[in-house]
Amino acid sequence: MKKIPLLDLKAQFATIREEVLAAVENVFESGAYILGPEVKALEKEVAEYIGVKHAIGVANGTDALVLTLDAMGVGPGDEVITTPFTFFASAETVSQVRGTPVFVDVDPETYNLDIEQLKAKITDKTKVIIPVHIFGQPANMDELRAIAEEKGIYILEDAAQAMGSQFQGQMIGSWGDAATYSFFPTKNLGGYGDGGMVVTNNDELAQKIRILRVHGSSPKYYHSMIGYNSRLDEIQATALRIKLRHLDQWNDARREKATIYNELLKDTPLVTPYEAPDRKHIYHLYIVQAEQRDELMKYLGEHGISTGVYYPVPLHLQEVYKDLGQGEGSMPVSEYLSKRTFALPLYPELSHEDMNYIVDTIKKFYK
Template sequence: MSNKVIPLLDLKAQFKNIKDELTQVVTEVLESGNYIMGPYVSAFEKSVAEYCGVKHAVGVANGTDALLLTLDALGINKGDEIITTPFTFFATAEVISQVGATPVFVDIEPDTYNIDVSKVEAAITDKTKAIIPVHIFGQPVDMDELMLLAAKHNLFIIEDACQAIGSEYKNFKIGSLGHAGAFSFFPTKNLGGYGDGGMIVTNDDVLAEKLRILRVHGSNPKYYHKLIGYNSRLDALQAAMLNVKLKYIDSWNNSRIEKAEYYNEKLKQLPIKLPCVKPDRKAVYHLYIIETDYRDELLEYLQKNGVSSGIYYPVPLHRQTVYFDLNYDVGSLPYSEKASNGTLALPLYPELSIEDQDYVINTVTNFFYEKVM
C-alpha cells in the first residue's frame, strides 16, 4: 500500500494558479448587484462565440440543458427519432427522451470510441430528425461525413461538445460545425466553472433567438410568454469566472496534449490500447483513456498504489435499465459494450507534474509485468 496519492484531476491546483484573478472578478460581480444574466453573462457569451468562430453563444444552466433546449428549439418532439452513441454520459440520451423523442443508438469505432459514422445511414428512418454526435473524451467525430448525411436526409446535427471545448476538426473548432453545439462547464471539464454552467453555440440567427427566449421561461420581453420555456440561466458569477479561465484554455489543453503524448510514448510497449487521434484533428484529452482486458484488476492495483483512476462509462446507454424497452440485446452494439468493460481513465490535468506522471506510468507498467507479462 503506497502513501502517495495522485488524483485523477486536481482542481485545487488550477484554482491556486489563478486565485487572484478569480477573487477580483467575484468581488466585481458581488459589488455590481447583477447576479442573474446581465453584462457578465453577455461578455462571456461574446468571448465563447469569438473563440468558437460562430455568430451566437447562449449561456444556460448546464450542459444537459444546452442539449435539451436545442432539441426543443428545433421542434423535436414525440414520435421523432434521434441517432446518437450509446457510449457517453446518460444526459445525451436523456434529453432525447425528455422531449418525447426516441434515441436510436449506433455503435462506436473501436479506436476513437466515437460514433461510427459509416453505420449511421443504416439507422436513418422517416422518423429521424437529428443526429447527436458526441466528441467523447475530447476526440472529434468525423464531421464532414455526418454533415453530408444531414444534407442528404434533411437532418439536424447537434454536436455534444460537452467534453471537447478547444478541440478541432480540420482547423475548425468543435461546436461550430453542426447546426448547434452544446458545451458543459461542469467543474471537471477542461473549461470548468465553480458550479454548473452550459452554453449553446450556433450560426443560426432564428435558433439563437428562440434559445434566448426558452431559457427565461419562454418570455420576451419579461412577463410576456411566447413559449413554454425553462428556467435555465447561466449565473453571472459563473460567467465572470469562466471568462477569466477561457483565456487559459488553449495553454491548458496543450499541456494535456503534451502529457497524453508522454503517456503514449511510455506505455506503448504494454498490452493496452492507447488513445487514437485521426489526422487533421486536435483532441483535447478531457480524459486519458486506455483499454485492457485486465481493467478491473488494474483499477484495484492502481488504487492500492495511490493512483486514482475512473471508469467512463461502466454501462452503455442501450443496456441501461430505463432503455430496456428499446430492445437492444446484449451483444447488439459490441464495441460499445467492450469499451464499457475495458476502458479506464488515468490521471491527466495541466498541473500534473512529470514526477507524478512517471509514478503513474511505472505503476501501470509494474502491474503488467507482475500480473500479465
C-alpha cells in the same frame, strides 16, 4: 505513499486565484447576479472563440441539449440518432422532449459514431443526429454534415467534453446546426458550479433558445412558448471568462502529457488513445484499454493513484432504455469498451515525476 488524483482542481485554482477572487468580488459588488454583463461578455467571447454568430449561456450542459432539441422541434414520433458510449445526458435529453433515442455503435479507434452504421439507421422519422465528441476527440464532422444536408436532418454537436478541439483545423462547435457545452467543474473549461452554453449560426434557433431559457418569455412576463428556468449566473460567467483566456494553453499541456503517456506506455499491454490525423484531440480524459481492468484499477488505487471508468454501462443496456429492444450484443464495440476502458490521471499541472510513477506502477502490476 503518493496520492495522485484523477484531476486536481485545487492545483488549477492556485494558478489563477487572485484573478478569480477579484473578479468574483466585483460581481458581488455589482448587484447583478444572473444573466448580467458578465454573461453577455462570456457569450460574446465564446462565440468569437468558436467562430459562430451566437452563444447562449444556460444553467448546465444537460439543459443546453434540452433547450436546443426543443428549439429544433423534436417531439413525439421524432427519432434522434446518438451514441450509446457516452454520458447519459446525450440520450436522456431526447427522452425529456418526448423524442426517441436511436443508438448507433461506435468506431473502435476513435470511440465516435460509426458512420456506415449511422447511415443504415436513418429513417423518415430521423430529425437530429447528436455526435458526441467523446473525451475531447472530434467526430467525423465532414461526413456527418454531408449526410445531414442530403437528408435534411439537424446536427446537434454534443461538445461537452470538447471545448477547444478541432476537425480539419476548424473549431468543434462550428460544424453543426448547433453545439452544446457543459461547464461542469471537471471539464477542460469548467466553472465553480454548474453552467452550460449553446452555440449556433442559426438566428432562428438562437432566438428560440434565448426565449426558452427564461420561461418562454420575451419580453419579460409575456410568454410565447412553454419554456424553462435555465440561466447562467454572473459568478460562473466571470470565472469562465478568466479560464477561457487560459484554455488553449491548458489544452496544449494536456496534449503534451498525452504524448508523454503514449511513449511511456508503449511497452505495456495497455491500448493508448488514437487520434485521427485530421483532428485535434484535447484529452478531456486520457482513456486507455486494459486486460484485467478492474484488478489493475484496484492495484493503482492501493498505490495512491486515482482512476475512473467512463462508462461502465452503455446507454442501450441501461434499465430505462430496455424497451427500445437493443439488448446485449447489439452494440458490440460499445459493450467491449465499457468492460475495458478507464481513465488515468491527466491535467495540466500533473508532474512528469507523477506520470513516471503511474506508469511504473502499471508495469509492476503486469509483471
